[in-house]
Amino acid sequence: MNTVAAPQTFDETSLRGFVAQEAALLDERRFDEWLDLFADDGRYWVPLLGRMQQDPHSHNSLAYEDKLLLQLRIERLKDPRAHSQHPPSHCQHVLQAATIERIDVDAGTAMLRTPFLYLEARGEQQLMLAGSYQHMLVxxxxxxxxxxxxxxxxxxxRALPAVQLFI
Known part of the structure; x- marks a missing residue:
């Protein structure tokens, strides 16, 4: 007899915890572990127009990177010859509670939105950015x-200074 497993439901606490853990990995400079959180077809996208931008192809973006490009950025950050990392950059993510926008149990996906403050420090310089994340989890x-x-x-x-790490 062939049986089909019932779709698994999403635990809202686990979804929110995933987003918090993702930010903690960046704050701890555990970039390889952070990259492992991405699906093989995963994308990291920073739209130039913020929430008004509907897709990454109709307008320029500040970043639109697949897993390979993210891996290259991580290798650059770890390279002892990387001038931009002398002294090394450090970051701190301050997150509000994530809002679950959509769950599709049949597709195995969930969408969360999380307001944030991002602080990045290198030497005596410090940068602060604000915005919101939208995580599409699978x-x-x-x-x-x-x-x-x-x-x-x-x-x-607006004109932004160079961000060395991952927002």
């Missing part, structure tokens, strides 16, 4: 993974 055999992390910055269209 259930995989290895647990939850990020299909897309969208970073909608407040005032993204």
């Amino acid at each position: 259930r995989t055999a290895n647990g939850l993974r990020i299909r897309q992390k969208r970073v909608d910055l407040l005032g993204a269209e």
Whole structure:
């Protein structure tokens, strides 16, 4: 007899905890573990127009990177010859509670929105950015993974200084 497993439901506490853990990995400079949270088809997107931008292809973006490009950025950050990391950059994410916007149990996906403050320090310089994250999470055999992390910055269209780490 062939049986089909019932779709698994999403635990809202686990979804919110996933987003908090993702930010903690960045704050701790555990970039390889952070990258492992992305699905194979995962994307990291920072729209130039913030929430007004509907997709990454109709307008320029501050960043639109697949897993390979994220891996290259991580390798650059870890390279002892990377001038931009002397002294090394450190960051702190301050998150509000994530709001669950949508859950599709049949597709195994969940969408969360999380307002944030991002602080990045390097030497005596400090940068603060604000905005909201939109995480599209997908259930995989290895647990939850990020299909897309969208970073909608407040005032993204203004001239911004170089951000060394991941917002």
